[in-house]
Amino acid sequence: MHEEEDVPESVIHCWLCARPTGKTIVWHHPVPKSRGGRDVVPMHSICQQTLIANFTNSELQRLGTDIESLLADPAVRKFVDWVANKAPDFTATIAKKKR
Incomplete structure (x- = not known):
């Protein structure tokens, strides 16, 4: 008989920051649903x-899944x-950008 090995659960990484996700995963539409987006990350x-x-x-519709363009934005890069x-489950309030 073989002993069962502890197989780690597959780790899901955040599409934006590439950190492992925690207990809560948000399935985000890179192209907003209101703009016809269907894919989620x-x-x-x-x-x-x-x-x-x-x-x-x-x-967001124009940039779509172009993560490099999103990361090129100074505010996003700084974040x-x-x-x-x-930590994966870290949270904080994000200030709205002044438009």
Whole structure:
């Protein structure tokens, strides 16, 4: 008889910051549903809030799944660098961008 090995659960990484997700996974539409988006990607809630605070639905529709363009935005880059060493279930209030 073989002993069962402890097989770790597969780790799901956040689409934006690439950190492992925690207990809560938000399934985000890179192209907003209101703009015809159907695909979803796993994200932390705080990462989704950051995208919503920094981009309009039109901008998100145009950028789609171009993660490099999203990360090129100075505010998003600053956020991703800041959150990089936080725990998977870390949360905080994200300030809305002034438009």
